[in-house]
Amino acid sequence: MRKLAVLAALCAALAGIPGALAQTPASAKCASGIAAPAVQQARTALERDPAALEERFRLASALLDQQCYEEAVQVLEAGEATNPQNAALAARLRAARSMISEQRYIEGVTQAEESAKLQRNLFRCKKLADLSACDEALKSRRNDPELNAARADAALRQGKTAEVPAAPVKAVMPAPPPVKPRVAAAAKPKAPLYSNDAPPGQSH
Amino acid sequence: MKHSARIGRFAGVVLLAMAGGCVTRPPTIAHVHIGHALTGVRVTPGEEGYLVTAERRARETLDLAKKARASGDLGEIKTDTAAAVHATVAEDDFGVKHALMMAAHHITFAATSEDASLNVQRAAPVFAGDIARVLERCELIGLLGRDVVASASVHDAQISVEEIAKLADANLSGEEANGDGVVGSVPQEYGLKQLRKELEDMVARESPRYVTVDQWYLFNLVRLPNGRWVFDKLGRGGNIDGYK
Numbered sequence: 001m002r003k004l005a006v007l008a009a010l011c012a013a014l015a016g017i018p019g020a021l022a023q024t025p026a027s028a029k030c031a032s033g034i035a036a037p038a039v040q041q042a043r044t045a046l047e048r049d050p051a052a053l054e055e056r057f058r059l060a061s062a063l064l065d066q067q068c069y070e071e072a073v074q075v076l077e078a079g080e081a082t083n084p085q086n087a088a089l090a091a092r093l094r095a096a097r098s099m100i101s102e103q104r105y106i107e108g109v110t111q112a113e114e115s116a117k118l119q120r121n122l123f124r125c126k127k128l129a130d131l132s133a134c135d136e137a138l139k140s141r142r143n144d145p146e147l148n149a150a151r152a153d154a155a156l157r158q159g160k161t162a163e164v165p166a167a168p169v170k171a172v173m174p175a176p177p178p179v180k181p182r183v184a185a186a187a188k189p190k191a192p193l194y195s196n197d198a199p200p201g202q203s204h
Numbered sequence: 205m206k207h208s209a210r211i212g213r214f215a216g217v218v219l220l221a222m223a224g225g226c227v228t229r230p231p232t233i234a235h236v237h238i239g240h241a242l243t244g245v246r247v248t249p250g251e252e253g254y255l256v257t258a259e260r261r262a263r264e265t266l267d268l269a270k271k272a273r274a275s276g277d278l279g280e281i282k283t284d285t286a287a288a289v290h291a292t293v294a295e296d297d298f299g300v301k302h303a304l305m306m307a308a309h310h311i312t313f314a315a316t317s318e319d320a321s322l323n324v325q326r327a328a329p330v331f332a333g334d335i336a337r338v339l340e341r342c343e344l345i346g347l348l349g350r351d352v353v354a355s356a357s358v359h360d361a362q363i364s365v366e367e368i369a370k371l372a373d374a375n376l377s378g379e380e381a382n383g384d385g386v387v388g389s390v391p392q393e394y395g396l397k398q399l400r401k402e403l404e405d406m407v408a409r410e411s412p413r414y415v416t417v418d419q420w421y422l423f424n425l426v427r428l429p430n431g432r433w434v435f436d437k438l439g440r441g442g443n444i445d446g447y448k
Binding site for chain 2: 112
């Protein structure tokens with residue numbers, strides 16, 4: 001059944017169904033440490049009886065339901081010490097590891113599509129002065145000074161001077177680093193290395 | 205007397221044949237799935253392995269992109285670029301992207317087989333993630349190729365074709381992007397060359413040893429309704445994802 005789910009997800013990814021791809025942020029949720037009630041309950045039960053394989057399976061299943069595949073594998077691998085050569089454990093480990101494969105695969109496919117679109121727009125903006133490509137790229141990189149400069153350059157090359165901002169790069173440049181410490185240091189009277197006003201008794 | 209000598213000779217021949225390795229064990233199901241990526245599978249052109257198909261199609265893409273780059277004729281540039289895009293992203297004709305995805309699927313099948321070694325189980329997720337950069341270049345070749353086909357000037361078309369040729373070359377051999385001076389040193393720089401090495405390294409670690417899977421096993425693996433994979437000794441057939 002799990003394998004069918006893997007296949008279904010892989011097929012959905014191949015067909016470009018967004019719903020199948022919308023599941024990927026789960027890994028971030030797992031990393032945050034916020035556990036679902038089912039996970040918390042199963043974890044508590046396992047902590048009470050760490051040798052109980054059924055409790056371990058329950059925790060792994062709860063983690064898999066939350067798409068926390070790496071964590072599920074860790075829980076199952078920890079059970080191998082007390083249950084070596086257990087066929088049911090081995091089967092669940094295989095299935096959990098395959099879910100990691102699926103997750104990485106789907107993440108890879110999704111990122112490939114998104115990244116390729118951005119790269120295409122960057123390429124056309126910079127190399128071919130394609131203004132619409134510049135604007136598309138800017139949707140996700142609004143504060144990229146190089147891209148803004150390329151957009152301004154593209155507008156100039158297209159003869160659309162009205163679209164060129166007065167200071168395109170400056171306008172989107174991140175704020176300069178604070179100069180306060182330097183100013184403060186400059187204003188602070190320096191202790192003289194040598195002074196005729198040295199307190200009496202000090203020798204040079 | 206003559207009869208018993210004949211029996212003796214026959215027994216000797218049988219024993220020699222057995223000692224010589226004529227009696228072989230079938231490969232593991234996991235190794236057959238790996239064989240579909242590396243050696244052969246029924247559904248690809250020429251029944252070659254998925255990775256072999258991906259490599260062949262990547263070479264075709266590069267050749268076509270170079271041809272387009274050398275041409276000064278817009279019609280010719282468009283024709284060659286369209287063919288390069290087809291060799292890269294075609295799904296019904298095993299383009300680079302589809303063939304590589306199928307290779308990754310079969311490595312995952314291998315990892316989920318009951319007889320999969322820990323080595324294969326651990327290598328499969330890595331491989332599934334490491335194909336991403338090649339897929340990304342494939343997508344980009346597709347997008348830039350469509351721009352070339354829609355282009356109105358030789359100059360604009362050639363700028364994009366130059367980039368397509370670079371991407372096609374990187375898909376084959378990898379690229380150097382992080383400044384360490386080594387091509388394909390990290391997965392973000394991988395081409396098919398590095399991905400093949402990754403799979404070859406995986407099979408080199410196998411115990412029992414991986415040996416190239418015989419064609420009969422490659423072409424006669426079927427999946428039963430209960431999900432188990434078996435060899436189709438009785439020729440019952442079936443048609444599951446390229447399997448007989």
